[in-house]
Amino acid sequence: MNIQSVELKRLALPLKSAFETSLDRMTSKDFILVSVYDKDGLVGYGESTALASPYYNEETTDTVWYMLEKFLIPLLFDSDIQHPDDVLKRFAPIRGNNMAKATLEGAVWDLYCKEKGVSLASRLGGQKDMIDVGVSIGIEPTVDLLLGKVDQYLNEGYKKIKVKIKPGFDVSPIRAIRDRFGSDVPLMADANSAYTLKKLPIIKELDQFGLMMIEQPLAHDDMIDHAKLQREIQTPICLDESIHSAEDARKAIELGSCQIINIKIGRVGGISEAKKIHDICKKKNIPVWCGGMLESGVGRAHNIALTTLPNFTIPGDTSASNRYWEEDIVSPEVTLWKPGILKVPEGPGIGYEIKQDTVNKYLTHKKVYRNERVK
Ligand SMILES: O=C(O)CCC(=O)c1ccccc1C(=O)O
Ligand SMILES: [Mg+2]
Incomplete structure (x- = not known):
């Protein structure tokens, strides 16, 4: 090259x-x-x-x-x-x-x-010209402020609402969202490893809310306890922090540690490895979605391209630029093309200036x- x-x-x-x-x-x-x-x-x-x-x-x-x-x-x-x-x-x-x-x-x-x-999406073998996206909402100072954000993002059409939880801010915000917005809202929780199996009663309470999934409830380097937990709850477990490679994905699937995987290009060491994880999961019928690390428009563009692969069947965390920044570093900025939908750029490479x-x-x-x- x-x-x-x-x-x-x-x-x-x-x-x-x-x-x-x-x-x-x-x-x-x-x-x-x-x-x-x-x-x-x-x-x-x-x-x-x-x-x-x-x-x-x-x-x-x-x-x-x-x-x-x-x-x-x-x-x-x-x-x-x-x-x-x-x-x-x-x-x-x-x-x-x-x-x-x-x-x-x-x-x-x-x-x-x-x-x-050629566009990055097409070179990777992606077939979609638009992708469904969701939004990840941080822990808010109060449940009321959280409800306000959920309301705003639902109005913008985001197709998955992910809320961050931690011990002491878990069952009450999830219950409040269900009470206010109903059981149809595509809702999930991300714990970023804040629990252990000792907290099983709380996780079992969360299991009552029909969540799409619970993301990384247990330790960042664990697969064994997640497998034990998955046997105790109906809600699918999604792994984020625990998966660094295609080999990790294979092992987690074999162990029954998760039913869904969040793929982040950075966490797994690059696009080539992300695609391998996608392929293994596809073969094993494990759906995937694209996670985020609050990227600027450049990382966001890579995420959009990756999400065009066929096994990205769950809306990811790749929201529009204006959910994060007053001003993004790419042109055009990433915007919702239709409610909850991003258009995949067709220009060469990432497709943004x-x-x-x-x-x-x-x-x-x-x-x-x-x-x-x-x-
Ligand atoms: O909107 C995004 O980019 C996703 C934000 C997000 O959830 C996140 C942001 C920073 C660190 C970890 C995580 C996570 O997915 O766990
Ligand atoms: Mg996460």
Whole structure:
């Protein structure tokens, strides 16, 4: 592919309103925008999905920058990349650091598709020209404020309402949503690992509300207790934090640890691995949906492309730009085309332009790396 240089830009994009989970409270997204240039001047874009602090997983924006600079960019420059699938093969000797790997890999996918003049969605084998999407709502200071947000997003047509829960903020908000909006609302809860099997009585109470699923109720590194829990409740368990690879997905399915998997490109180390997980789940009749890490428009575009694959049958967390930002860094911004539906762009690669003036407005640090092998 003749990759000539890589540019890293660190941005801090303020969120419209704070996003709280059982792990952390975020007021802005601190991330790295990576641009990969080939010899013809074409450019592919990727975005780091790690958070600023290591509460969701072990990575942070700083560790992603470090891994890119010290190991991943040199490895990319050192090898001949014929196809984006080669990138993760080159990175395989490096353990973990999936979000760092995915940052660069996603940019190579975009560049590759631009070189071929095709959209990322079509190159991945996606067949949809629009996708159903949902919204993930953080823990709100009060149940009333939460109900207000649910009301707003239902009015915007979002096809899945996901609410964050934690011990002490679980049964009451779910009951309040059911009481106010009824049993037909496609509703799910995400615990971000806040419970253990000792809390089985509470989870059994949650089991009464006909939730679409409960996401990652138990430990971030567990599959055994999730399998035990799944035998005790009707509500499907969806794994997020526990799944880092296609092998993890296979094992979780074999163990009965979940009935649904949330695929996040960053968490699993890139698009090539995300597609493998999709394929395994499809074969085993495990539906998947695309999770999110509060990405800017660049990561969002990758998520949209991935979601066009056929086994993404449940609406994901890829909401419109205006659910997160006053101003996104892509043009056009990601907007709902119809209520709860995003249109898949048809242009080459991710199909969105980057608004450089907006990028520069939120830029905090920048560095360029040149491939000395290419002259
Ligand atoms: O809207 C999104 O991007 C999804 C937000 C979300 O749920 C989330 C955001 C940050 C960290 C973890 C999670 C999660 O899915 O667990
Ligand atoms: Mg989650």
